[in-house]
Amino acid sequence: MLHRITTLFAEAKDLNTHRIHNREFTLEVAYIGSLVDESKVSDYILVPFTKEEQSFKTILETNPSFKKIEDPARWAGNLLRGFVLVKLENAIYMLDAARVIRNQNPIAEVESSVQGPQTALSEDLIDSMNLIRSRYPSAELKIEEGTVGTLSMTRMLLLYDQRRVDPTLLANIRNRLKEVTHEMIGAVGELEKELSSPRRALFPTMIITERPDRVARALSQGKLVLLLHGSMFALILPANFFDFMHAMEDKYESLWMTNFLIALRYLSILLTTTLPALYISVVSYNPELFRVQLAFSIAGSRSAVPYPSFIEVFLMLFLIEALIEASARLPRYVGSTATTVGGLILGQAAQQAGLVSSIMIIVTSVVAISNFVVPIASMSYAIRFLKYPLIVLSIFFGIMGVAFGLFIYIVYLCQLRSFGKPYFRFLGNITKKEGDIGQVNAR
């Protein structure tokens, strides 16, 4: 066995192959030193083998941690996942001794909450499963294991409540997972892009979350959850647009304020997508839209600006997007410096230099701030892009262009499906007795 393994692998220093003897047997052991916990190897194999308190053969046969492996083709794959291969008298066993380096007890930072649960999922599948199982103690929870990525062979778990899940959805997602042919899958975001159809969707059709409470709630609603080894985020599917606008916090806080906050989020995404385009159309096309006093004050604040409004908008949007990007990419201690410097430029200086109007500065900051109100980061990113097509339309058609653009977005959202389920629709009260539209097709 050892000879065969050494020929399978490229020359690697951490590939350990030993042949050891005791009075009874000769044992061959192979593992990759960097992937396994060496103490486990000595506790389970080397010490019992050399102490000889019990025949090592019976240990291998009785201890369920050792699994028999028949197919030599699986040797390399298992070694690479942190298994130890043991050969005793022509029988080959494997032992899981993987040592996973991961974040310890992570705190939810992307989707933080004030009074909700604070832990986030872990980068290790077993820890994540612990968190989810303890929140969803149901015997109906089914877990399927698999790998994605032809090269990365990332371990993946598919979780669902077998009584609540929609079987057609399950078949659909299994097929979709089979079609993933990427070499490397490193994070759930990458998997999401591979699974979503159409490939170039404007909006995310699956939720990426780090919160175990969100995962547990999704399971109870009959949704599917995908976990990836090495990524502390879970993928929940299917999802609709309104799920993305809900923070888990909404369930934990006072009813009226959270309802108000949800309304505020919708208002915010409307503002962040339309405001720059509306600025262009009001300044360059239809100043008569606003009441006279307001139109005058906008025109007055622009009096020092020498170029058309859309250049002004592009200038400021470039600055704000660059600033957001810089503060996200920089190391944390330099980040605050960048925001201070950028804030100075965006604030007073640009306006006093006569490069942009003061109204435009307000527009820019409203656009930036209201974009961050969206609770799920992937939706926040998607919405960040939406303002640019509207700006282009408003350059050519003014207010009407903005209205055209919003109409197209709504049509796009309405025709989008998340694994066959409608993505954007007003649910209203649908009673079982009356049925829902589209049922005839779905049977």
Next chain:
Amino acid sequence: MNRYVMYNFVMVSLLNLMLFVPNILFQYRYHGAVSSLIAAAVIGPLFGIVFIRTITKYPGKGVPEILNENYPRWVTVPAFLFFALMWFSAASITVDAYAVLINRFFNPDANVLVILGVMCVICLYAATRSTLSMLFIMEIMLLLNVPLIVMLLVKAGGSDQMNWDAIRTASNYVQSMPKLAPLAAATFIFTGYLNLSIYNRVLPPNYKFKRGYLLPVFGIGVLATTYFIPIGLHGIDGVSSYLYVWSATSDSLAMEYGFIERVLFVFLILYLNLTLIYTASGWHQAMEMIKSCFPKYKPSIDEHPVPRSNYVIVSVFAVITVAALYLLNEKHLTEFTSYWLIIRMFSEYGLVIWIVVHTLLRRGAA
């Protein structure tokens, strides 16, 4: 799903302004418009309720499937082509009229054909979606727009400038007999139920039409506001001097608080949304009618990805629409519309009677 039936009805009835219905009514204001309104308020809901009750007896089937199963192709294909033409022309008139309206009130410098082209591309995109998506789009757009439209109508009705004397004078002409043209125009308000001839495919099998009284109540409300509010604001003589009478009416109102002062702009944007959704829906139905002419066609209510035939058919619609505006002016458009409304009334009631008689005969035979 009662509300989806109602959406169709509400959409078409509010859209009457774009099809010059008020203009036609005002032309006959001394010669039978009021009595035509009353006659329409009886005929419209009557046919509507009868049609809805009949067609919902065929769950999952639109008019094309019902007729194709029972009549030879040489009967049904011309009929479908004719209905497709009716739906298509209504939608195209609307979008043509609206493009001109944008040119008049919003972007006077822009080329009207360019604006129309963009609107046609948008409607092409929307109309080629699946039937199920069409209803979702319609629902969202109406939920966003109709509350504001109703608010504006109420605001117009409660305006200080309203001259109730003029309205009283106008209603005194009730004695003159109804005429064909105003009757056809007024019954257009109730024509939304006919959209079910395609959308019935989507309704659930155990659907039962409820709250039928909303049809006459809402329809009469829309008829009354459409006809009487402009008369109250412009006077019974002045009202005929406008082509876009409702734009002028909304421009006579002001919102005293807030960013926007002139109601006109809010009104135009709301009606833009309504026009786009009506055009998309009309083209979609015309497209489905044409597709039903092919013997191999199997209707599907939620098809992804969109079949290429959808794009081909609706592109032809879009090209014809742009060409129509290039060749015709507003005067031709209004004239054409008044004829269209009359043909529409007869063909619509013909279709309703056909389906109802067919259903009754089938029940008699069974």
